[in-house]
Amino acid sequence: MSLAPAPRAAVAVSLDASVAPETLLLGLADWLAPGVARRVDRRPGRRPRVLGGRRVYASLSGTPGAIVAGVGDRPVGVDVERFRTMRDPQAVGGCLGGIASPWDEACPHRDTVARWTRYEAVVKALGVGTVIPPGRVGVRRGGGVRLDEYHLPLRVRSWRVEDPDASNGFAVSVAARAGTRVLRPKISWRDLPPRPTDGGRFVDHLDLSASLTEEREVSR
Amino acid sequence: MTTQIIDREDLRVLVADTIEVPAEELTDEANLMDNYGVDSLMAMEILVVLQKRYGVKLDESRLAEVTSLNGVYAIMEEAVGS
Numbered sequence: 001m002s003l004a005p006a007p008r009a010a011v012a013v014s015l016d017a018s019v020a021p022e023t024l025l026l027g028l029a030d031w032l033a034p035g036v037a038r039r040v041d042r043r044p045g046r047r048p049r050v051l052g053g054r055r056v057y058a059s060l061s062g063t064p065g066a067i068v069a070g071v072g073d074r075p076v077g078v079d080v081e082r083f084r085t086m087r088d089p090q091a092v093g094g095c096l097g098g099i100a101s102p103w104d105e106a107c108p109h110r111d112t113v114a115r116w117t118r119y120e121a122v123v124k125a126l127g128v129g130t131v132i133p134p135g136r137v138g139v140r141r142g143g144g145v146r147l148d149e150y151h152l153p154l155r156v157r158s159w160r161v162e163d164p165d166a167s168n169g170f171a172v173s174v175a176a177r178a179g180t181r182v183l184r185p186k187i188s189w190r191d192l193p194p195r196p197t198d199g200g201r202f203v204d205h206l207d208l209s210a211s212l213t214e215e216r217e218v219s220r
Numbered sequence: 221m222t223t224q225i226i227d228r229e230d231l232r233v234l235v236a237d238t239i240e241v242p243a244e245e246l247t248d249e250a251n252l253m254d255n256y257g258v259d260s261l262m263a264m265e266i267l268v269v270l271q272k273r274y275g276v277k278l279d280e281s282r283l284a285e286v287t288s289l290n291g292v293y294a295i296m297e298e299a300v301g302s
Binding site: 063064081086087088091092095113116120129130131132133134135 | 238257259260264265268269279280281
């Protein structure tokens, strides 16, 4: 008897402003479940959907200077935020009481941004957005997730958050079910066939080697 | 119970200051995300600043309603009037 393979999720970060988010998402979907034509359906306030072929779950996030895409066999949520200074990081951080910083850093600005990124990844993975207040979401330093005093009509146990290193001044988090192998695949973007995307222009000459590494586990 | 009156111009200055745009450029209807690059974390900052300034507790689940000055005004009117 063979065991079923562990579910996988893949995340990619692009610091290239010319990259259409849909392109990044399609590249990852091709990597996760290759060989079928797909397009991306994006609607405000809803998860992006990768259409065609077998179902893959998708998530996108963008901030000026960076986009992050995630796909998975199971629901996945990603978020990217630029590190910046805030007027009152302690006050904002106080709203994120249950979310640990992924780093042992004493910079309240950096910590608050990183913790917020974790929160956003979780609520996007759950598919509920910021309807769940940040104070109700807990993320331990190791990535385990809990929801406090919040009732949802879905299973919320056993989620985890990983914090891939994005460098260049950005915080990135990806939330997926526990047991999911979260990977950062190396994708040869030049090999991707041209295909239409919804809203974003297709770019067929990307070199994301600086932000994509060899396939490896994101988990520490 | 005392009910505060929210001065819309005070609110405009407070929000503009938080997102670092000139108050005179912040119109009532303008979409904060599309026009001023406000993201979810900045929206949270706005809620926190308002809570401190007006001494009210705002429901953070209303974060998604922080899309324009009008939206912020509606949240505040409800908060101080309740």
